[in-house]
Amino acid sequence: MEALVASAVGILTAAGIFLILRRRTFPVILGLSLITYAVNVFLFATGRLALNSPAVLNKYEDVPYTDPLPQALVLTAIVISFGMTAVIVMISLSAYLSSKDDHIDMSPHDSVDAPGEDA
């Protein structure tokens, strides 16, 4: 099982990094999502992999339990990454709609010399 979880984290991260290096925003966002999945699984595994164990201590008998803290961390991380993904989708959508261009890099004419085309 360790090999399965480890390779899942590795493959998700590798695919995520590959996608992040693309030039258009959509694959980049997909890549970011894949990496956040990878980190969620990774965080889960930092409490050690334990099957069929409750996340609470049993004070009557000595049964195996799994570490509850990483689960709480993962929950936080999922919420945050979900929110952040929504934010980047909105920002890149409005960037696409206002510039008619979904490249993630700045094109030469709108880069260095014209920051802040404010009203």
Added chain:
Amino acid sequence: MNHWIVAPIVLPAILAPFIIMVLRYHLDLQRIFSVAGVVALLGIALTITAQAAGGDIQVYELGNWPAPFGIVMVLDRLSAMMVLLTALLALPIVLYAIGSGWDERGKHFHALFHFQLMGVCGAFLTGDAFNLFVFFEVLLIASYGLMTHGGGAVRLKAGVQYVAYNLLGSTLFLFALGTLYGVTGTLNMADIALRVAEIPPEDTALLRVGAVLLLLVFCIKAAVLPLHFWLPASYANAPLPVAALFAIMTKVGAYSIIRMYTLAFGPEVEATQGLVGNWLQPAALVTLAVGAIGILGSQHIARMVAFCAIASMGTLLIAISLFTPDASAAALYYVFHSTLATALLFLVADLVMERRGGAIAPTKPMAQTGLISALFFVGAIAMAGMPPLSGFIGKLLVLDAARDAPDATSVWAVILIGSFVTIVGLARAGTLIFWKSHDADHNPQPEGEDAEPQPSPEPHPGLAFTAVFGLVGGLILLTLFAGPALEYTSKTAEQLFTPEDYISAVLGEAE
């Protein structure tokens, strides 16, 4: 328990939703509450700084859970000082944003501003590594909104890059924290410090990985060289008052480096020895060099100031990476100076861009050119580290602290040559923008390059200038009271290099 400790987080956390939900359609009321909130934050910051100056480390246990189990806020000299700096920076910026009308150009400026303050103050006060991550996210998500405030295609595109880069940074932060938790079984910073010291040296491979990952994350925030790519485009395309506020965000990265690498992975910890010294210092030297070259090569004033921010982060991190009490005292003094000076230059750049656009090339003379050029001159002197302002004292302290370091020659050479290049770059920009413009009347520029006519609005110049002069006043005060300030930062550094006090304050008598 001393409830003042949590006040810098609670106040903006209440004020920001209040502004969104109740004052949504009332810009005037938003402004009043926002300024009042920042003033109150300043009052709180002064109070907790006075409390921390005594040297006691105070702990605030959230939910009254004792230390390794619950999340703690820790108030020591360093965190109090950084909160104070945040409040001191926020006040002129919010006044400037009101005075220049920037807060009208999009929605929710003031709410986002206070969320940002909440994240920054929380990051400075927390004593828990995962909580640090959460506050990083709070300040980042507010900064995404502020960065794209006012809209515009270019700004939004820069915003996408900024968000993507920082999301990646957050993911890296989680990987680092997961690794550290897997090795030490705790996320409380003081507890991590204890566990790290206990781990036998042959089992530290994972720990070192975690420490390096964490350093990378903080270096992303602090814009240390190979990881600085996000900064120029983001800062130069953000609304410049916001960029001025972001001057504190790079300092959050620097603060985190100081905190984690004196407390948990200090110089005497065998497992991570040499890690920071070997990697951080060369990176900081190159950061300063690239920043200085960037200042010299920029074609746009906002971009030039962004490179000023990078160069000053370089100087700061050189001082931090020496990891001696003297150097850290110098670094903390320089933090104060460089934050104020960077913010000042960003605000001056905004004044310039509002009137004539930002290209570093001669154009027609602008309104109030004398006053603005004088302010630019003051900011440039401060940034380059020329006497008489505090930049000179700061750089002198850094140089002095580096004198006994093993590679003092390279540090001295880079700082001095970097300062020289910075002076040349700033002088070039000032000359082209302020002086050559008067000649430009005779041979007008071919139209088309800067064809977009600048409306040169002057909404409420009085308030905007007051804010800028406030920052100048801050720099002057920092110069005049360099003695007391340095005394405070020396004591702070002393406190940092005796992490036992911090650990026993957080974990109680049991240790």
